[in-house]
Amino acid sequence: MPKTPVLTPRAQDFPRWYQDLINKAELADNGPVRGTMIIRPYAYGLWERMQSEMDARIKAVGAENAYFPLFIPQSYLTREADHVEGFAPELAVVTHGGGKELDEPVVVRPTSETIVNASFSKWVQSYRDLPLLINQWANVVRWELRPRVFLRTTEFLWQEGHTAHATREDARDFAARVHREVYADFMTGVLGIDVLLGRKTPRERFAGAINTLTLEGMMGDGKALQLGTSHELGTNFAQAFDTRYLAADGRQEYVWQTSWGTTTRMIGGLIMVHGDDDGLRVPPRLAAVQAVVVAIKGDEAVAEVRRIADRLRAAGVRVRVDDRTDTPFGRRAVDWELKGVPVRIEVGPRDLAAGTAVLARRIPGGKESVRIDDLPALLPGILEEDQATLLRQSREHRESRTADVTTVADAIEAATSGGWARIPWSVLGQEGEATLAEQAVSVRCLLAEDGSVPTEDDAPGNVAVVARAY
Amino acid sequence: MPKTPVLTPRAQDFPRWYQDLINKAELADNGPVRGTMIIRPYAYGLWERMQSEMDARIKAVGAENAYFPLFIPQSYLTREADHVEGFAPELAVVTHGGGKELDEPVVVRPTSETIVNASFSKWVQSYRDLPLLINQWANVVRWELRPRVFLRTTEFLWQEGHTAHATREDARDFAARVHREVYADFMTGVLGIDVLLGRKTPRERFAGAINTLTLEGMMGDGKALQLGTSHELGTNFAQAFDTRYLAADGRQEYVWQTSWGTTTRMIGGLIMVHGDDDGLRVPPRLAAVQAVVVAIKGDEAVAEVRRIADRLRAAGVRVRVDDRTDTPFGRRAVDWELKGVPVRIEVGPRDLAAGTAVLARRIPGGKESVRIDDLPALLPGILEEDQATLLRQSREHRESRTADVTTVADAIEAATSGGWARIPWSVLGQEGEATLAEQAVSVRCLLAEDGSVPTEDDAPGNVAVVARAY
Numbered sequence: 001m002p003k004t005p006v007l008t009p010r011a012q013d014f015p016r017w018y019q020d021l022i023n024k025a026e027l028a029d030n031g032p033v034r035g036t037m038i039i040r041p042y043a044y045g046l047w048e049r050m051q052s053e054m055d056a057r058i059k060a061v062g063a064e065n066a067y068f069p070l071f072i073p074q075s076y077l078t079r080e081a082d083h084v085e086g087f088a089p090e091l092a093v094v095t096h097g098g099g100k101e102l103d104e105p106v107v108v109r110p111t112s113e114t115i116v117n118a119s120f121s122k123w124v125q126s127y128r129d130l131p132l133l134i135n136q137w138a139n140v141v142r143w144e145l146r147p148r149v150f151l152r153t154t155e156f157l158w159q160e161g162h163t164a165h166a167t168r169e170d171a172r173d174f175a176a177r178v179h180r181e182v183y184a185d186f187m188t189g190v191l192g193i194d195v196l197l198g199r200k201t202p203r204e205r206f207a208g209a210i211n212t213l214t215l216e217g218m219m220g221d222g223k224a225l226q227l228g229t230s231h232e233l234g235t236n237f238a239q240a241f242d243t244r245y246l247a248a249d250g251r252q253e254y255v256w257q258t259s260w261g262t263t264t265r266m267i268g269g270l271i272m273v274h275g276d277d278d279g280l281r282v283p284p285r286l287a288a289v290q291a292v293v294v295a296i297k298g299d300e301a302v303a304e305v306r307r308i309a310d311r312l313r314a315a316g317v318r319v320r321v322d323d324r325t326d327t328p329f330g331r332r333a334v335d336w337e338l339k340g341v342p343v344r345i346e347v348g349p350r351d352l353a354a355g356t357a358v359l360a361r362r363i364p365g366g367k368e369s370v371r372i373d374d375l376p377a378l379l380p381g382i383l384e385e386d387q388a389t390l391l392r393q394s395r396e397h398r399e400s401r402t403a404d405v406t407t408v409a410d411a412i413e414a415a416t417s418g419g420w421a422r423i424p425w426s427v428l429g430q431e432g433e434a435t436l437a438e439q440a441v442s443v444r445c446l447l448a449e450d451g452s453v454p455t456e457d458d459a460p461g462n463v464a465v466v467a468r469a470y
Numbered sequence: 471m472p473k474t475p476v477l478t479p480r481a482q483d484f485p486r487w488y489q490d491l492i493n494k495a496e497l498a499d500n501g502p503v504r505g506t507m508i509i510r511p512y513a514y515g516l517w518e519r520m521q522s523e524m525d526a527r528i529k530a531v532g533a534e535n536a537y538f539p540l541f542i543p544q545s546y547l548t549r550e551a552d553h554v555e556g557f558a559p560e561l562a563v564v565t566h567g568g569g570k571e572l573d574e575p576v577v578v579r580p581t582s583e584t585i586v587n588a589s590f591s592k593w594v595q596s597y598r599d600l601p602l603l604i605n606q607w608a609n610v611v612r613w614e615l616r617p618r619v620f621l622r623t624t625e626f627l628w629q630e631g632h633t634a635h636a637t638r639e640d641a642r643d644f645a646a647r648v649h650r651e652v653y654a655d656f657m658t659g660v661l662g663i664d665v666l667l668g669r670k671t672p673r674e675r676f677a678g679a680i681n682t683l684t685l686e687g688m689m690g691d692g693k694a695l696q697l698g699t700s701h702e703l704g705t706n707f708a709q710a711f712d713t714r715y716l717a718a719d720g721r722q723e724y725v726w727q728t729s730w731g732t733t734t735r736m737i738g739g740l741i742m743v744h745g746d747d748d749g750l751r752v753p754p755r756l757a758a759v760q761a762v763v764v765a766i767k768g769d770e771a772v773a774e775v776r777r778i779a780d781r782l783r784a785a786g787v788r789v790r791v792d793d794r795t796d797t798p799f800g801r802r803a804v805d806w807e808l809k810g811v812p813v814r815i816e817v818g819p820r821d822l823a824a825g826t827a828v829l830a831r832r833i834p835g836g837k838e839s840v841r842i843d844d845l846p847a848l849l850p851g852i853l854e855e856d857q858a859t860l861l862r863q864s865r866e867h868r869e870s871r872t873a874d875v876t877t878v879a880d881a882i883e884a885a886t887s888g889g890w891a892r893i894p895w896s897v898l899g900q901e902g903e904a905t906l907a908e909q910a911v912s913v914r915c916l917l918a919e920d921g922s923v924p925t926e927d928d929a930p931g932n933v934a935v936v937a938r939a940y
Contacts, residue, residue, distance in 0.1 A: 029589060032546070033576050036539035038589055041604065044536045066514045069506035070578075070609055070625050071562075076502070092541075093566040094578065097624075098613030099559050106503050108540075108564065108578070119499060119508055128796075134511065139540055139609065143568030154567075155540050326598075 006334060009277050014221040019149070021271060025279055025338040028149050035147035035154030039264065042339055045288040046267055047157065051137065053190050053286070054159060054262065057182040061174075063133040063161055068115050070139070071106040076114040079240035083113065086207020090142040092154075108141040113208060113233065113259055116162040117241035124164055124255060126246040131174065132164040132255075150268030151225070151470050158263035164243065164255035171232055171256035172211070176453070178260045179213040179230040187227055191266065192283035192390035193217045193273050194398060195227055196465060198445025199454050203433055206259075210234035213453060216444040216465065218398040219272035222418035224444045224467040227269050230260035268470070273394055280340030281363050283390050284383035287318065291379060292341045294322040296329045296348035304347050308357070308372060315376040317383070337362060342386050343379065347372075363389055402465075408432045411466045415441040422447075425462040433464075441468055476804060479747050484691040489619070491741060495749055495808040498619050505617035505624030509734065512809055515758040516737055517627065521607065523660050523756070524629060524732065527652040531644075533603040533631055538585050540609070541576040546584040549710035553583065556677020560612040562624075578611040583678060583703065583729055586632040587711035594634055594725060596716040601644065602634040602725075620738030621695070621940050628733035634713065634725035641702055641726035642681070646923070648730045649683040649700040657697055661736065662753035662860035663687045663743050664868060665697055666935060668915025669924050673903055676729075680704035683923060686914040686935065688868040689742035692888035694914045694937040697739050700730035738940070743864055750810030751833050753860050754853035757788065761849060762811045763827075764792040766799045766818035774817050778827070778842060785846040787853070807832060812856050813849065817842075833859055872935075878902045881936045885911040892917075895932040903934075911938055 007020040022028050027043035030036070039047065055065075071094065078084045092108040095101060109115065116134070124132060137159050144154045161178060165171040179197060187195045200212035209231035216224050235254040238244065244252045274281040284290050293309045295301035302323045309319045320341075322332055329346075336344050344360040351357050357375065360367045363386040370378065401419035405411050406427060414421035416439060425446055428436075433443050448454040449461030456462075477490040492498050497513035500506070509517065525535075541564065548554045562578040565571060579585065586604070594602060607629050614624045631648060635641040649667060657665045670682035679701035686694050705724040708714065714722045744751040754760050763778045765771035772793045779789045790811075792802055799816075806814050814830040821827050827845065830837045833856040840848065871889035875881050876897060884891035886909060895916055898906075903913050918924040919931030926932075 029592070031539035031541070032543050032585065032588060033539060033541040036541055038539065039537040041534035041536045045534070047537075048535060064511035064515070065518060066511045067509040067517075067627065069501035069503060069508065070611065071501070071503040071506055073502050089569050091566075091568075092564050094562050095565045096563040096575075097561075098615060099561075105566075115502065118502060122499070141540065145568060157537065 005277060006338065007277060007279065010220055010275075017275075017277070018268075018272060021275055021279055021338070022149055025340070027267070027271075027280075030149065033154065035144040035152075037149050037153050037155070039157075043267055046270065046282070046286065047264060049286050049288050050190075050266060051159075054182065054186055055137075057186055058135050058159065058161065061133070061177055061181055062131075063135040063163070065136060066134050067136055067138070068109075068112050068119065070109055072109050072112075072115045074105045074107050076118065077107055079114065080208050080236055082236070083208035087111070087142070090144075092141045092143055109138070110140055110142045111259075111261070112136065112138075112160055112162065113237050114241070117237045117243050120162075120164050120255070121241045121243040124243060124245050127166055127248055130164060130166045130245060130255065131170060133161075133174075134163065135159055135161040148268075148470070150271070151265055153264075156264045158261050161258070161260040163258045164238070165257070166245065166247070166253070166255070168234070168256045171258050175211070175213060175230045175232045175258040175260065178258070179215070179453070183215050183228045183230065183260075183262060187215055187217070188391060190283065190285045191270060192285075192387055192394060193227065193269065194391055194395035196398075196445060196447070197453050198447050198465065199457070200229070200445060201430070201433060201443045201457065201464070203430065204443060206231045208233060208236050210236070214445050217269050217273055217394075218401065218420060218467075219269070219470065220275065220397075221272070222401045222420070222467075224420065224469040225265070225269045225272065226444070226469065227266055228260070228262040231258060233257040233259060274340070274390055279338035281390065282340040282342060284342045284387045287342055289320045289341050290318045290383055291343040291345060292320045292322050292336050293345045294329070294332060294336070294347065295325055296346055297325045298349055300352055301325070301347045301349065304352055304372075305345075308345060308347070308375060311376045312379060315380060317379050333360075342383060345375065361386070408435055412436060412439050412441055415439075415467050420444070420465055420467040422463050422465055425458070425464045426460070428464045428466070436466060441466055444469060475747060476808065477747060477749065480690055480745075487745075487747070488742060491745055491749055491808070492619055495810070497737070497741075497750075500619065503624065505614040505622075507619050507623050507625070509627075513737055516740065516752070516756065517734060519756050519758050520660075520736060521629075524652065524656055525607075527656055528605050528629065528631065531603070531647055531651055532601075533605040533633070535606060536604050537606055537608070538579075538582050538589065540579055542579050542582075542585045544575045544577050546588065547577055549584065550678050550706055552706070553678035557581070557612070560614075562611045562613055579608070580610055580612045581729075581731070582606065582608075582630055582632065583707050584711070587707045587713050590632075590634050590725070591711045591713040594713060594715050597636055597718055600634060600636045600715060600725065601640060603631075603644075604633065605629055605631045618738075618940070620741070621735055623734075626734045628731050631728070631730040633728045634708070635727070636715065636717070636723070636725070638704070638726045641728050645681070645683060645700045645702045645728040645730065648728070649685070649923070653685050653698040653700065653730075653732060657685055657687070658861060660753065660755045661740060662755075662857055662864060663697065663739065664861055664865035666868075666915060666917065667923050668917050668935060669927070670699070670915060671900070671903060671913045671927060671934070673900065674913060676701045678703060678706050679729075680706070684915050687739050687743055687864070688871065688890060688937075689739070689940065690745065690867075691742070692871045692890070692937075694890065694939040695735070695739045695742065696914070696939065697736055698730070698732040701728060703727040703729060744810070744860055749808035751860065752810040752812060754812045754857045757812055759790045759811050760788045760853055761813040761815060762790045762792050762806050763815045764799070764802060764806070764817065765795055766816055767795045768819055770822055771795070771817045771819065774822060774842075775815075778815060778817070778845060781846045782849060785850060787849050803830075812853060815845065831856070878905055882906060882909050882911055885909075885937050890914070890935055890937040892933050892935055895928070895934045896930070898934045898936070906936060911936055914939060
């Protein structure tokens with residue numbers, strides 16, 4: 001008897017599958033104000049793990065956390081011309097506070113370059129104060145007309161790094177270091193997403209940046225998702241906020257800056273890369289729950305799963321016990337599949353007698369009976385294997401759906417039929433890029449001939465990766 | 471030669487000392503929008519440690535983290551009459567989003583009971599869904615007319631717990647459990663503040679609560695600071711949002727709720743309890759940096775402090791290296807005193823030859839020469855001793871400045887001359903409380919006769935603790 005599908009199958013309607021999964025796995029709800037979201041505990045647990053893994057990497061490159069205000073005077077935004085042009089249409093504006101109309105409206109931060117620079121201009125005096133490396137974990141607001149949970153929301157959570165350096169080279173190197181050592185290392189190593197590291201074209205750059213580095217992932221439907229960006233800001237904000245330092249030679253110089261961010265959108269990316277028709281599949285290194293130990297029924301099974309959980313915890317596995325024996329087992333199994341816990345260990349009455357348990361693996365699929373005593377030695381290896389499987393599948397999926405093309409028409413064809421195209425940037429150019437835009441196709445990034453991150457837009461051999469994107 | 475004081479002495483001008491310390495120790499700046507603050511890295515490091523210690527305790531009582539939107543429809547606030555009355559004067563209101571005037575203005579959350587209940591009313595179906603135990607770490611906004619950094623700011627960071635229970639007793643017990651096992655355990659055990667645990671009078675209750683439990687600390691100037699509260703909300707919000715559950719007997723019942731919060735104001739409390747005329751003193755269990763190892767000058771000293779730091783880390787001590795030998799040693803020593811790092815280990819040229827270092831202790835004060843090889847064994851004990859010293863000093867300070875009185879006039883006298891008064895609640899009563907208010911004195915909490923937390927406002931033997939408060 002075929003199972004009734006729990007979710008709309010991906011092949012049938014990908015966007016509806018995505019929304020079904022978010023509802024059924026209890027990841028998030030829409031908030032009452034359009035475009036806002038409620039991140040439910042299981043999804044917030046994913047975010048907490050993302051935060052702790054990212055935060056360790058951010059601290060390892062030398063940045064310290066701080067906190068800047070949510071409210072920014074409207075006049076700050078207007079000081080950097082490109083910046084205000086980019087963000088003005090998305091702003092939420094507070095006009096009343098404490099029962100009175102405000103003299104100057106304040107903007108709810110869409111990003112913090114301006115207010116951070118107002119502080120940096122006070123904190124930075126001499127070259128001894130550089131580099132200044134700051135990060136913050138915060139919420140930001142960008143009014144969204146076509147919101148989609150996790151991917152485009154009016155409010156989202158993120159980290160935003162802001163740094164100041166003595167030279168253009170230092171800033172460039174630091175932006176590249178974050179791109180590689182923080183973001184790529186986390187996304188490939190923990191999220192199990194085989195991201196492409198590239199450079200944005202001028203058209204796709206952050207508003208106010210002189211260079212934007214990006215990490216692009218291919219989703220299950222072949223569309224692209226930008227998973228993080230690291231910007232060189234040049235001296236644009238330093239000039240707008242007069243952030244200068246006394247150089248060793250006694251001259252006053254503007255600082256060179258970077259900013260870089262990743263957001264709760266990564267949760268959406270995780271779903272769309274690793275999810276299947278049964279639900280989410282969480283990479284073990286990310287999972288707050290790597291293994292759930294399920295008592296099928298009876299007090300003895302409950303006692304046994306608790307013992308198993310303790311032994312697995314001692315082996316370094318993150319475990320949850322499911323002892324809700326008053327809820328039908330089938331419903332609980334479906335729920336853990338939906339939530340994508342990598343390993344499910346089921347203990348029923350027959351297992352107790354035999355000293356065995358059923359080991360169900362979410363990532364490769366399949367079930368087998370194993371000796372309970374073998375579990376602590378078995379699990380760490382299984383989890384590492386599953387982690388590697390997800391990364392490999394993500395790479396193979398992208399490679400199988402990426403076409404090398406030599407004309408703009410072929411690039412559009414590839415991108416509008418569920419894949420990516422690679423086309424020489426010398427063939428495409430800014431004119432071709434404008435043609436793509438008419439079909440809602442964009443250049444996700446430029447790659448150098450050898451696949452590395454180009455140091456210039458127009459270096460010979462640069463390849464544009466072209467796709468539809470979320 | 472007497473030292474020139476780095477800070478305005480506490481005895482001379484306590485509020486100015488507080489502000490001096492915050493500036494000189496680089497803890498926080500005022501933000502450009504009135505009442506907002508920039509939390510600088512060292513102070514944010516304190517907050518991160520507060521978060522991690524609190525978060526572990528919050529999870530230990532069974533609550534899970536989630537995230538609710540910053541923006542709340544204005545109409546939600548008005549559903550609970552006392553709640554809107556309490557918060558209306560402090561609201562920040564967004565009237566424009568995405569370049570347009572909004573149909574319904576949205577409020578920037580001052581607290582989340584309303585928006586949480588809108589979700590709880592969907593999530594809670596039957597008694598099996600209870601208790602529902604949720605916490606969130608977030609920013610909130612309450613427009614402040616007389617802001618003071620950390621203590622009263624227009625925006626602050628906090629955690630807010632929200633729970634739903636089947637019965638009044640369950641809710642009451644959970645609010646009390648958070649009060650004791652999360653808040654009191656953290657404040658006495660980590661912050662080293664000997665807080666009083668009591669019950670608020672009806673006048674001082676949270677807007678919308680049927681009972682508020684509080685933790686009150688005595689600051690260095692004898693004033694009180696409310697460091698955290700845990701509320702029983704009864705069914706007030708459940709009725710306003712129709713949050714009901716199907717009971718085992720088949721009836722629809724309203725849930726009984728709690729909410730509880732602590733904020734970045736705890737950083738202000740920490741300063742005002744443990745700070746002295748040389749700066750902050752950070753309790754070792756809270757400190758992100760428990761010991762700083764300072765190279766006085768020379769490359770050999772730098773190499774030695776790095777070796778010492780590694781050995782201390784191996785002994786479980788949180789260490790920072792200060793190898794800034796191009797900055798005068800005296801300036802660095804003053805800076806570490808200001809920042810209140812519990813232990814400073816100084817290594818100069820003479821020490822290198824002798825295999826010794828100077829151990830400077832911030833909490834009891836004093837310096838001594840010790841063998842470098844002895845440091846790893848020595849430090850953990852020193853840090854625990856310092857932790858206990860701070861707690862003891864905080865208790866002794868409160869006890870020495872608390873008077874037992876029997877008249878309202880004497881209570882006012884005690885509270886307006888830099889201390890607290892204990893007065894029988896049967897003597898004071900709500901009328902006496904109103905008289906106190908005319909002198910800006912308030913009942914900080916009620917205690918039962920034996921010093922425990924009263925279960926009723928008017929239990930015989932209840933004592934009111936009366937003070938001026940921040």
